[in-house]
Amino acid sequence: MTPKLVDPFARAITYLRVSVTDRCDFRCVYCMSENMTFLPKRELLTLEELDRLCTAFVGLGVEKLRVTGGEPLVRKGILAFFQSMSRHLESGALKELTLTTNGSQLHRFATDLHSFGVRRINVSLDTLDADKFARVTRWGRLRQVLHGIEAARSAGLRVKINAVALKGFNEDELFSMTEWCASEDMDLTWIEVMPMGDLGNENRIGQYWPVSDIRHRLSERYTVTDLAHRTGGPARYVQLEETRQQIGFITPLTHNFCESCNRVRLTCTGELYMCLGQEDKADLRLPLRSHPDSDTPLVQAIHAAIGRKPKGHDFDYSRQQVAGQVSRHMSHTGG
Numbered sequence: 001m002t003p004k005l006v007d008p009f010a011r012a013i014t015y016l017r018v019s020v021t022d023r024c025d026f027r028c029v030y031c032m033s034e035n036m037t038f039l040p041k042r043e044l045l046t047l048e049e050l051d052r053l054c055t056a057f058v059g060l061g062v063e064k065l066r067v068t069g070g071e072p073l074v075r076k077g078i079l080a081f082f083q084s085m086s087r088h089l090e091s092g093a094l095k096e097l098t099l100t101t102n103g104s105q106l107h108r109f110a111t112d113l114h115s116f117g118v119r120r121i122n123v124s125l126d127t128l129d130a131d132k133f134a135r136v137t138r139w140g141r142l143r144q145v146l147h148g149i150e151a152a153r154s155a156g157l158r159v160k161i162n163a164v165a166l167k168g169f170n171e172d173e174l175f176s177m178t179e180w181c182a183s184e185d186m187d188l189t190w191i192e193v194m195p196m197g198d199l200g201n202e203n204r205i206g207q208y209w210p211v212s213d214i215r216h217r218l219s220e221r222y223t224v225t226d227l228a229h230r231t232g233g234p235a236r237y238v239q240l241e242e243t244r245q246q247i248g249f250i251t252p253l254t255h256n257f258c259e260s261c262n263r264v265r266l267t268c269t270g271e272l273y274m275c276l277g278q279e280d281k282a283d284l285r286l287p288l289r290s291h292p293d294s295d296t297p298l299v300q301a302i303h304a305a306i307g308r309k310p311k312g313h314d315f316d317y318s319r320q321q322v323a324g325q326v327s328r329h330m331s332h333t334g335g
């Protein structure tokens with residue numbers, strides 16, 4: 001039997017996030033610049049190559065696969081990829097197949113996604129105000145996303161809303177977003193903005209709204225109970241007793257979540273990032289493409305990469321400068 005993936009700090013790697021495209025139909029201000037240059041198509045893994053890679057990871061013990069991007073649902077033929085991955089759900093090797101999406105294409109794909117075994121999805125949505133939505137996504141339309149969320153729920157998908165916490169932008173929507181999610185029976189997670197990509201003229205430190213403050217403000221209106229359960233990821237959860245709703249907080253900057261990290265990230269070009277906050281990566285495209293008939297070199301390269309997974313990241317917002325900043329955009333590593 002092939003040995004499973006365990007890193008040098010005894011963490012079993014069971015969760016793969018895979019970015020299937022760097023392209024997107026939005027240009028969120030914290031994620032992309034307005035004039036993005038995308039990768040030439042030949043650089044991208046084909047859907048067949050993505051299948052082979054993900055299948056290798058499943059064979060090595062990965063139980064949860066999250067498809068992301070860019071916007072995963074703008075990749076041509078992506079449904080065929082979900083359909084193909086569903087065989088690992090059927091075999092029992094994969095426990096969960098899921099995706100993170102901006103919601104713009106859900107009205108087209110929700111029913112098929114459900115039929116291929118997807119049960120829960122994350123939809124990113126920072127505001128319920130149409131004008132603010134247009135500003136933060138630059139190209140997005142709120143109505144289309146809300147329509148997509150409705151379609152997803154009608155198809156039987158459980159939806160979790162992810163909102164990036166932005167100072168002076170969606171602070172005033174804390175309670176309206178909370179109440180909307182409660183009324184629609186959706187969980188809500190707030191994400192602290194991360195120092196990804198090129199800060200350029202946009203001072204992200206100014207946009208940083210700590211989730212500790214969100215928690216505090218919620219506790220002024222609700223009875224907030226800490227929940228013990230963790231997903232192995234960066235989110236911590238509380239329950240609002242009055243609404244029985246779960247609120248998640250992703251605090252990569254103010255808390256260290258690295259000790260329970262069970263995940264790695266694969267880019268759409270086949271680079272494996274062992275840590276979101278570090279530059280080290282492994283090229284899996286080369287062993288994949290140079291050995292079309294044997295997965296042995298690929299599996300060896302995966303093991304070698306996991307053997308280099310670092311203990312943690314170095315993000316630090318103290319002293320008003322961003323230390324440990326990494327230069328790539330979230331759309332590259334898939335958030």
Ligand code: SAM
Binds near residue numbers: 101102196331334
């Ligand atoms: N396009 C899909 C979406 O928006 O859900 C999937 C890819 S997107 C890169 C994944 C997540 O990363 C989204 O929830 C987005 O809000 C988040 N994100 C992007 N840039 C970020 C940043 N600088 N800090 C925190 N979260 C960020």
Ligand code: SF4
Binds near residue numbers: 071102
């Ligand atoms: Fe696109 Fe998602 Fe990045 Fe927004 S956060 S630009 S929707 S990839």
